[in-house]
Amino acid sequence: MDEFDLIARYFAEFPTDHTVVEGIGDDAAVLRPPPEQFLVMTTDTLIAGVHFPPDEQPASVAHKVLHANLSDIAAMAATPLWTTLALSMPEVDTDWLDAFTVELKNQCRHHKVSLIGGDTTQGKLVLTLTLIGSINADSVSLRRGARPGDDLYFSGDAGSAAVGHHLWQGGDLELSDSERAQCEQRYHRPTARLALGQALGGIASAMLDCSDGLLADLSHLTQASAVKAVVNLEQIPSIGFVRQCQLADRLGWITWGDDYELIFTAPREQRESVEQIARECTTQVTRIGTITDGEGIDLLDSTGQSVEHKQGGYRHFQQAN
Numbered sequence: 001m002d003e004f005d006l007i008a009r010y011f012a013e014f015p016t017d018h019t020v021v022e023g024i025g026d027d028a029a030v031l032r033p034p035p036e037q038f039l040v041m042t043t044d045t046l047i048a049g050v051h052f053p054p055d056e057q058p059a060s061v062a063h064k065v066l067h068a069n070l071s072d073i074a075a076m077a078a079t080p081l082w083t084t085l086a087l088s089m090p091e092v093d094t095d096w097l098d099a100f101t102v103e104l105k106n107q108c109r110h111h112k113v114s115l116i117g118g119d120t121t122q123g124k125l126v127l128t129l130t131l132i133g134s135i136n137a138d139s140v141s142l143r144r145g146a147r148p149g150d151d152l153y154f155s156g157d158a159g160s161a162a163v164g165h166h167l168w169q170g171g172d173l174e175l176s177d178s179e180r181a182q183c184e185q186r187y188h189r190p191t192a193r194l195a196l197g198q199a200l201g202g203i204a205s206a207m208l209d210c211s212d213g214l215l216a217d218l219s220h221l222t223q224a225s226a227v228k229a230v231v232n233l234e235q236i237p238s239i240g241f242v243r244q245c246q247l248a249d250r251l252g253w254i255t256w257g258d259d260y261e262l263i264f265t266a267p268r269e270q271r272e273s274v275e276q277i278a279r280e281c282t283t284q285v286t287r288i289g290t291i292t293d294g295e296g297i298d299l300l301d302s303t304g305q306s307v308e309h310k311q312g313g314y315r316h317f318q319q320a321n
């Protein structure tokens with residue numbers, strides 16, 4: 001099977017809608033953008049051995065590559081529309097492609113995303129997915145909008161993906177069955193907080209998605225907004241296992257990354273709206289601190305003492321020292 005057979009067999013039959021004038025098959029896709037909307041565009045690459053274990057289930061890879069991008073779209077409060085996929089693989093592995101495309105198609109259908117093109121090459125297993133969404137001009141949520149006095153929120157819980165990764169690596173941890181299931185789910189099949197992100201458009205003063213670790217990503221928000229975040233460690237939502245760990249271990253789990261949760265701020269007077277949105281989206285949302293004048297992140301323990309912390313999180317090109 002060559003490149004063109006592969007495209008015809010696996011990618012030509014993805015569902016599209018009326019916004020796609022020409023999809024897969026021509027030199028480029030022709031699209032009909034929603035009138036009066038801004039377009040929002042993001043790309044994420046997943047490399048086997050870096051972003052996922054080489055023997056990860058192909059369905060999980062499909063899920064993860066789409067949701068990593070959906071999470072960025074959610075963090076802008078936008079609605080996803082179209083995606084392209086650049087796929088590089090060492091050889092045509094039909095079992096892998098079958099499982100991968102079935103799940104990608106399911107997720108695209110579920111989230112009303114049309115696959116409109118891509119590129120197929122031979123090389124290491126690498127997937128680059130680009131996602132385009134749309135949004136009302138007045139609903140865009142940026143990193144730079146946080147103001148002193150705002151509340152600071154986190155969706156879902158921090159550290160479950162890190163625990164899921166550790167389990168996958170063969171780590172043995174004392175977890176309840178439900179904790180184990182949750183951590184495996186959040187690591188292998190993270191679901192982006194799309195409904196929550198969209199509902200927070202115009203309500204959140206600043207928002208970003210948490211993929212590099214809670215403190216690392218929060219520092220991007222505080223820098224962009226030129227503010228300080230005061231975070232109460234005890235309020236950071238985590239599974240019981242993580243909460244019971246010694247401080248250093250607990251911080252390790254919380255800051256590891258791959259959470260695909262949303263970090264956002266909102267003025268105090270929006271508290272009721274935020275709570276109502278969380279209920280409507282059936283997504284846990286926790287107030288973990290406040291925004292003040294200053295810079296950086298102050299992490300406080302239950303007695304109000306500052307806790308020393310490193311930001312943690314994954315950085316490409318970081319020197320090991």
Ligand code: ADP
Binds near residue numbers: 007011084116117
């Ligand atoms: P070109 O040579 O013009 O770049 P290709 O021969 O690479 O086009 O691709 C043919 C068609 O198949 C194009 O519409 C392209 O967008 C689409 N395509 C190629 N690879 C993929 C893929 N992995 N997923 C989805 N669409 C793809």
Ligand code: MG
Binds near residue numbers: 119120
């Ligand atoms: Mg090409």
